[in-house]
Amino acid sequence: VRAAVFASGSGSNFQAIMEETNLPIDVVLLVCDRSDAGVIAKAEKFGVEPLIFNPKAYAGKEDYERLIVEKLRGSQVEWLFLAGYMRIVGSVLLTNYAGRMINIHPSLLPDFPGKDAIGQAYTAGVETTGVTVHYVDAGIDTGPVIAQQEVPVHPDDTKETLTKRIQQVEHNLYPTVIRQLLEQEDERGAGISRNSSVIV
Ligand code: GRF
Numbered sequence: 657v658r659a660a661v662f663a664s665g666s667g668s669n670f671q672a673i674m675e676e677t678n679l680p681i682d683v684v685l686l687v688c689d690r691s692d693a694g695v696i697a698k699a700e701k702f703g704v705e706p707l708i709f710n711p712k713a714y715a716g717k718e719d720y721e722r723l724i725v726e727k728l729r730g731s732q733v734e735w736l737f738l739a740g741y742m743r744i745v746g747s748v749l750l751t752n753y754a755g756r757m758i759n760i761h762p763s764l765l766p767d768f769p770g771k772d773a774i775g776q777a778y779t780a781g782v783e784t785t786g787v788t789v790h791y792v793d794a795g796i797d798t799g800p801v802i803a804q805q806e807v808p809v810h811p812d813d814t815k816e817t818l819t820k821r822i823q824q825v826e827h828n829l830y831p832t833v834i835r836q837l838l839e840q841e842d843e844r845g846a847g848i849s850r851n852s853s854v855i856v
Contacts, residue, residue, distance in 0.1 A: 660685040660733045662741035667695025669739035672827035674702045721748035757792040762822045769797035778815045789833045803833045
């Protein structure tokens, strides 16, 4: 299955996906909205083509998403994996990749959506937080949950030690969920109807 990763940050989840052996995916594209993102060097290292765009150079979300979808379709990409893509996904991407676009978020959603979820949980003083993998919809971290894993907050944690523990869980959970999802999809034979949508 040809796939693209969307990321704007350091790319540790991108790396975890790339380093996971036996994943039934071929990551052919990195979509990134920041030219200074650490993930770009990682893409280069793994030989993944980067599509870097500056959202401010476009009149609106629909314009840059149309460009992205054209590139994705040209590269025969079927699945999108968001990993620290810090933009709300709009109608063009949602229409074209409905049900084939998932995201990872460092909290037990619906708790602590949006930015700095680890900091939000740490400041709130919860004893347990975690990681969520979910389908992407038009909201901020609101789509249907696919999998969650709890992570304990220790009394002596700093935000940094908690972040490390959460990242370890992320790097394990995301590839695992991707594998399970694609295996399920294979069993259902859903591949037949792939790529039938149009750019709007
Ligand atoms: C991760 O915590 C992910 O859950 C969130 O953004 C962060 C990306 O980190 N959506 P990285 O760039 O993969 O290191």
